[in-house]
Amino acid sequence: MTEMLLPGAVIGILGGGQLGRMLSVAASRLGFTCHIYEPGAEPPAGHVAHRLTTASYEDEAALRAFAGSVDVITYEFENIPASALDFLETLKPIRPGRKALRVSQDRLAEKAFLRGIGLQTAAFAAVDDEIDLAEAIDEIGTPAILKTRRFGYDGKGQARIMAPADAEAALAALAGAPAVLEGFVEFSHEVSVIAARGLDGETACFDPGQNVHRDGILHTTTIPAQLSASQRTDAVLLAAKVLNTLNYVGVMGVELFVTPGGLIVNEIAPRVHNSGHWTQDGCLIDQFEQHIRAVAGWPLGDGRRHSDIEMLNLIGDDVAQVPALAKDSDVAIHLYGKAEAKPGRKMGHVNRRLGPAT
Amino acid sequence: MTEMLLPGAVIGILGGGQLGRMLSVAASRLGFTCHIYEPGAEPPAGHVAHRLTTASYEDEAALRAFAGSVDVITYEFENIPASALDFLETLKPIRPGRKALRVSQDRLAEKAFLRGIGLQTAAFAAVDDEIDLAEAIDEIGTPAILKTRRFGYDGKGQARIMAPADAEAALAALAGAPAVLEGFVEFSHEVSVIAARGLDGETACFDPGQNVHRDGILHTTTIPAQLSASQRTDAVLLAAKVLNTLNYVGVMGVELFVTPGGLIVNEIAPRVHNSGHWTQDGCLIDQFEQHIRAVAGWPLGDGRRHSDIEMLNLIGDDVAQVPALAKDSDVAIHLYGKAEAKPGRKMGHVNRRLGPAT
Numbered sequence: 183m184t185e186m187l188l189p190g191a192v193i194g195i196l197g198g199g200q201l202g203r204m205l206s207v208a209a210s211r212l213g214f215t216c217h218i219y220e221p222g223a224e225p226p227a228g229h230v231a232h233r234l235t236t237a238s239y240e241d242e243a244a245l246r247a248f249a250g251s252v253d254v255i256t257y258e259f260e261n262i263p264a265s266a267l268d269f270l271e272t273l274k275p276i277r278p279g280r281k282a283l284r285v286s287q288d289r290l291a292e293k294a295f296l297r298g299i300g301l302q303t304a305a306f307a308a309v310d311d312e313i314d315l316a317e318a319i320d321e322i323g324t325p326a327i328l329k330t331r332r333f334g335y336d337g338k339g340q341a342r343i344m345a346p347a348d349a350e351a352a353l354a355a356l357a358g359a360p361a362v363l364e365g366f367v368e369f370s371h372e373v374s375v376i377a378a379r380g381l382d383g384e385t386a387c388f389d390p391g392q393n394v395h396r397d398g399i400l401h402t403t404t405i406p407a408q409l410s411a412s413q414r415t416d417a418v419l420l421a422a423k424v425l426n427t428l429n430y431v432g433v434m435g436v437e438l439f440v441t442p443g444g445l446i447v448n449e450i451a452p453r454v455h456n457s458g459h460w461t462q463d464g465c466l467i468d469q470f471e472q473h474i475r476a477v478a479g480w481p482l483g484d485g486r487r488h489s490d491i492e493m494l495n496l497i498g499d500d501v502a503q504v505p506a507l508a509k510d511s512d513v514a515i516h517l518y519g520k521a522e523a524k525p526g527r528k529m530g531h532v533n534r535r536l537g538p539a540t
Numbered sequence: 541m542t543e544m545l546l547p548g549a550v551i552g553i554l555g556g557g558q559l560g561r562m563l564s565v566a567a568s569r570l571g572f573t574c575h576i577y578e579p580g581a582e583p584p585a586g587h588v589a590h591r592l593t594t595a596s597y598e599d600e601a602a603l604r605a606f607a608g609s610v611d612v613i614t615y616e617f618e619n620i621p622a623s624a625l626d627f628l629e630t631l632k633p634i635r636p637g638r639k640a641l642r643v644s645q646d647r648l649a650e651k652a653f654l655r656g657i658g659l660q661t662a663a664f665a666a667v668d669d670e671i672d673l674a675e676a677i678d679e680i681g682t683p684a685i686l687k688t689r690r691f692g693y694d695g696k697g698q699a700r701i702m703a704p705a706d707a708e709a710a711l712a713a714l715a716g717a718p719a720v721l722e723g724f725v726e727f728s729h730e731v732s733v734i735a736a737r738g739l740d741g742e743t744a745c746f747d748p749g750q751n752v753h754r755d756g757i758l759h760t761t762t763i764p765a766q767l768s769a770s771q772r773t774d775a776v777l778l779a780a781k782v783l784n785t786l787n788y789v790g791v792m793g794v795e796l797f798v799t800p801g802g803l804i805v806n807e808i809a810p811r812v813h814n815s816g817h818w819t820q821d822g823c824l825i826d827q828f829e830q831h832i833r834a835v836a837g838w839p840l841g842d843g844r845r846h847s848d849i850e851m852l853n854l855i856g857d858d859v860a861q862v863p864a865l866a867k868d869s870d871v872a873i874h875l876y877g878k879a880e881a882k883p884g885r886k887m888g889h890v891n892r893r894l895g896p897a898t
Contacts, residue, residue: 210565228590229573475866488896508838509839511844514825521548538846
């Protein structure tokens with residue numbers, strides 16, 4: 183029997199964006215309060231959290247006070263400075279653990295890890311300079327994508343190389359950051375599995391969703407995804423293998439390319455994931471509560487869906503559609519409380535209920 | 541076209557208990573922040589609200605500052621002192637309005653109102669002293685229930701009169717408070733309708749739920765309720781009549797006794813209601829969001845349910861069942877963040893999904 187945090191316990195969340203916001207709401211359902219740690223002012227999670235610390239990840243006194251006030255620490259994004267985590271983990275448990283963070287913070291380490299456990303990925307090669315890049319292009323061919331090893335998200339930190347002549351411009355675009363060249367994958371569509379693993383090693387997956395991106399940002403996720411029964415089984419087994427190997431605790435997003443040669447892992451995210459937002463209106467226990475259950479040592483929800491859903495992200499000015507969407511009786515609206523609708527900024531999402539689970 | 545509060549607006553909520561807590565969470569989904577006003581320390585709603593004022597309802601400076609910080613005021617319970625409301629309504633709109641509060645704060649006014657619009661209630665008579673009570677018993681007969689006109693909830697402020705000889709003890713139990721004697725109603729079961737009316741006069745009802753009480757406190761609500769098609773229609777029309785007559789804005793709980801002679805109104809509550817908690821896991825838009833939509837001038841959700849649900853209240857020590865309930869894959873847990881499990885105290889509830897809507 184593993185330790186189970188009792189109602190009244192405090193969950194510390196590193197990062198105060200929309201994921202922290204929705205985690206805090208889910209934690210409240212289980213009787214927990216949340217303490218958000220976020221360097222930026224007026225974070226969305228602060229609207230629905232009991233405590234908020236506004237301080238940098240370099241502020242050791244603030245980190246110490248934060249750790250002292252919570253029972254367990256989790257995070258809403260994977261790019262937290264290692265120094266902060268090194269310090270915090272001497273004070274309180276961090277879930278998911280450092281191993282998953284180390285792997286997912288670095289595209290090279292991630293791909294090597296995935297290959298190491300027998301999963302398929304795009305062809306890849308480390309690129310630190312123009313000589314590496316020339317060799318990588320020779321080996322992998324074009325088209326290919328040069329990506330920074332660290333800190334990339336929503337298509338940022340990437341440059342396409344359609345032909346070897348694009349190499350110089352791509353390197354310049356990444357401004358000398360350590361990078362990895364990834365071969366193009368010929369895929370029919372992308373799906374993601376939102377998987378969870380509890381403190382006792384139990385795993386549970388939500389049904390895979392099918393993702394469509396626009397301008398490098400997730401646009402829609404539709405459930406169910408187009409997958410054969412065997413692909414569905416492969417997706418779930420593959421996700422469980424990743425979680426078990428990492429001795430993972432919490433929810434992880436696993437993005438997969440569907441190809442005639444099988445499922446190819448695009449990337450893993452050691453946190454709740456945009457492509458899992460549909461669970462809020464499609465499942466009894468959503469991905470946010472599932473994550474809180476895992477980090478609090480509770481039994482997991484089982485991931486069954488009761489409804490088919492299409493999740494649509496509201497990016498930038500899309501938020502102007504809210505009055506019209508509010509009239510649509512099949513739509514649930516989820517806004518993030520962000521004041522300014524900048525281009526490319528995730529302002530909210532809507533879940534359209536398509537009908538009972540098929 | 542009515543005014544529609546835009547995301548970023550602030551909802552003021554009088555009362556910081558579990559209803560205010562769940563209203564605050566619902567408001568966050570629509571991009572609103574909440575400011576809670578509550579005299580008691582460490583209120584459950586404060587865990588998930590952006591702002592909290594701890595002050596009495598007599599503190600005019602605090603009330604003024606509260607009103608100045610919000611765009612609209614609503615409340616989680618009907619027993620707010622009239623003086624506070626008189627003051628607040630000079631500063632900001634209060635929804636639902638004063639008419640509904642005046643009616644529902646006083647059992648005598650409520651019954652007179654309901655009779656006045658042609659609805660059935662229990663036989664009743666005003667009781668201010670022992671002479672009134674003797675006359676009322678003569679008229680109504682026994683068994684009957686003596687109830688305080690104001691401030692009653694969860695079976696408090698009530699005394700049963702099984703025979704005329706019980707009259708003196710019943711009066712003593714109410715300690716001289718203005719009261720009303722209600723005749724017993726022979727009913728087969730109790731149902732409640734959670735109804736909503738928007739700022740533009742649109743109404744929407746959730747499906748009626750069937751309530752079972754224990755020790756005067758709601759124990760379970762089961763959806764669907766046992767009702768014939770015509771009873772179901774009657775229930776919805778009756779609720780709409782109440783809301784329309786009061787020019788109501790928000791969610792109201794309408795408790796009905798089912799009898800061979802038709803539906804008899806037990807009481808109305810001008811707020812979200814314990815018997816509507818099932819909507820959190822049975823409907824796309826729950827009663828809390830429905831209420832926020834109404835007070836913010838948004839279109840209402842339509843109230844259809846996607847699932848059949850049994851809601852079970854966790855009272856006092858019932859909260860010790862949480863670890864076992866967490867293992868049940870058909871159960872969603874909703875805890876209120878209260879530190880101490882006193883007898884009779886509502887600590888949380890669970891919604892058991894019985895299956896797809898039948």
